[in-house]
Amino acid sequence: MSSKAIHAPLREEEIRTLRAGDSVLLSGTIYTGRDAAHKRLCALVAAGEPLPFDLRNQVIYYAGPCPAKPGDAIGACGPTTSYRMDAYAPTLCDLGLIGMIGKGQRSEAVASAIRRNGGVYFAATGGAGALIASCVKAAEVIAFDDLGTEAIRRLTVEDLPLIVAIDAQGGNLYESGPAQYRR
Amino acid sequence: MRELDVARVEETVYTLFRRACCEIGEDVLSLLERNLETEESPFGREVLRQLIENDRLAAEKQMPLCQDTGMAVIFMDIGQDVHFTGGDVNRAIEEGVRRAYRDGCFRASVLTPLTRINTKDNTPAVVHVRIVPGDRVTITAAPKGFGSENMSRLFMLTPSQGVEGVKDAIVEAVRLAGGNPCPPVVVGVGIGGTAERAMQMAKHSLTRTCGEPSPDPMLAGMERELLARINDLGIGPQGLGGRTTALAVHIEQMPTHIAGLPVAVNMQCHAARHKAATI
Structure with a gap:
C-alpha cells in the first residue's frame, strides 16, 4: 500500500486532505496517554488548572509501553483499545487536540468532536508492539510519572505506519470496511 | 509419592512466561500466513503482514510481541502423587511470575480494581489447579491481554x-x-x-x-x-x-x-x- 508521509504536530491543512482508508507514515513528536492519564487530564481541565502540555495540534497515542531494555528507546509499544478513552476525548479535542492514535471503533461523540474540530483518528496495528517500538526513536516521561506505564511520554517517532480510521468529513473505516466484506 | 521441590515450579513458571510473551507459537504464525494468502482486503493483508513481521521480530530480539504482556494466567495439572517440598508452592508461582516480568522487561499491568494502585510486579497470577492421576505436574503459562x-x-x-x-x-x-x-x-x-x-x-x-x-x-x-x-x-x-x-x-x-x-x-x-x- 502506498503511504503518505505526515509530520506531528499536525498542520490543519494537512489534516483536511486525509480520508478514512488512507495509509500514512507519521514522523515527529507525539504523546502517549491512556486510561489513568486521561482521567487526570480531564480532572485538571475541570479544575481550571494548566495541562502538562499544550494540546493544540498535538497527537495523543493511546499506549502504555513495556519498560525499555538497556540500550533501547522504549519497550514494546502497540496501541491500546480506544473506546475506553471515549469519555474523555471530546473534552481534549475541544481544547485543540487534533489527532488520536489507537485501535478499535469510537463513539459517535468522539466522531462528532473530530468533525467539529477538524481532527483525525488513526488506527495503529494492535499487537504489533515490537514492530512499532522500532519506529520510536526517543521517549521521555513528561507527566504523571507515578502512573508507571500509564504516565504521559513524549515520543519521537519515525515512519509510524497508521491507517486513517475516522476523518473530519464523516468517513469511518470501522463502518465502511466491514460493510464491504459482510456476507 | 514423588517429592518435587517448589524451586522447580518457580523456575518452570519463570521460563514459560519469558518465552510465552516473546515467542508466538508456530500454530498461530502458520494460521496468520495461511490467512494472508486468502485475505481479500488490502487493509487486512497489510495488518497480517505487519503481525507476521512483528512476531518474527519479537522472537528474534526477545522482546514482547505485544506491550500488553497480560495478566499471568496459569493452568496447573498436579498429579495426586506429588508432594511439594521446599516451601509454599503458591509463593513459588508468584515469584516465578514476578521475576519473569521484571527480567523480561514486561509490563506491570496488574492493579487493585477499585483503588487502581498498581502492584508493580504483575502479581498476583490467576492460577487454575486440577488434580490429576500420576506424579507429574503440567504447567501452562497463558499471559492474557485485556x-x-x-x-x-x-x-x-x-x-x-x-x-x-x-x-x-x-x-x-x-x-x-x-x-x-x-x-x-x-x-x-x-x-x-x-x-x-x-x-x-x-x-x-x-x-x-x-x-x-x-x-x-x-x-x-x-x-x-x-x-x-x-x-x-x-x-x-x-x-x-x-x-x-x-x-x-x-x-x-x-x-x-x-x-x-x-x-x-x-x-x-x-x-x-x-x-x-x-x-
Whole structure:
C-alpha cells in the first residue's frame, strides 16, 4: 500500500486532505496517554488548572509501553483499545487536540468532536508492539510519572505506519470496511 | 509419592512466561500466513503482514510481541502423587511470575480494581489447579491481554434456545466485539457446567494448539461452522474490514443443570500466547 508521509504536530491543512482508508507514515513528536492519564487530564481541565502540555495540534497515542531494555528507546509499544478513552476525548479535542492514535471503533461523540474540530483518528496495528517500538526513536516521561506505564511520554517517532480510521468529513473505516466484506 | 521441590515450579513458571510473551507459537504464525494468502482486503493483508513481521521480530530480539504482556494466567495439572517440598508452592508461582516480568522487561499491568494502585510486579497470577492421576505436574503459562479479555461474555441461555441459540450467542459476541479484541481472534467457548466453570472452560480451550479441532466430532463440526459464520461478519484484521476475523474457534463442554445452558465466550487476540511444560 502506498503511504503518505505526515509530520506531528499536525498542520490543519494537512489534516483536511486525509480520508478514512488512507495509509500514512507519521514522523515527529507525539504523546502517549491512556486510561489513568486521561482521567487526570480531564480532572485538571475541570479544575481550571494548566495541562502538562499544550494540546493544540498535538497527537495523543493511546499506549502504555513495556519498560525499555538497556540500550533501547522504549519497550514494546502497540496501541491500546480506544473506546475506553471515549469519555474523555471530546473534552481534549475541544481544547485543540487534533489527532488520536489507537485501535478499535469510537463513539459517535468522539466522531462528532473530530468533525467539529477538524481532527483525525488513526488506527495503529494492535499487537504489533515490537514492530512499532522500532519506529520510536526517543521517549521521555513528561507527566504523571507515578502512573508507571500509564504516565504521559513524549515520543519521537519515525515512519509510524497508521491507517486513517475516522476523518473530519464523516468517513469511518470501522463502518465502511466491514460493510464491504459482510456476507 | 514423588517429592518435587517448589524451586522447580518457580523456575518452570519463570521460563514459560519469558518465552510465552516473546515467542508466538508456530500454530498461530502458520494460521496468520495461511490467512494472508486468502485475505481479500488490502487493509487486512497489510495488518497480517505487519503481525507476521512483528512476531518474527519479537522472537528474534526477545522482546514482547505485544506491550500488553497480560495478566499471568496459569493452568496447573498436579498429579495426586506429588508432594511439594521446599516451601509454599503458591509463593513459588508468584515469584516465578514476578521475576519473569521484571527480567523480561514486561509490563506491570496488574492493579487493585477499585483503588487502581498498581502492584508493580504483575502479581498476583490467576492460577487454575486440577488434580490429576500420576506424579507429574503440567504447567501452562497463558499471559492474557485485556483488549480481548474485556470483550468476553457470559450467556446464561435457557434450554429452549438450544444449539442454534448457542451458535447465535457466540457469533453475536464476536460481532459486538468488532475490532476491539485485536482480530484476527481465537474464540474460546465453554458450554455447560456453571457460570464460572463455563468461563474457565472457555479460557482453557485457548491453551489448545491454535486451530486444532476438538476431539469431539460434534464440537469439531460446530467449530468449523462457527468459524465460517464469524468470518462472514466482515470485521477483518483489526476491524478494518476483511475475511479474517477469527483464526479458530475452540469449544469445550461439560454437563450442566436441567434448568440451564451456560455459554461463555472468552475472546483471545491474535497474540494467542501459551507455553506448557511437564515436570
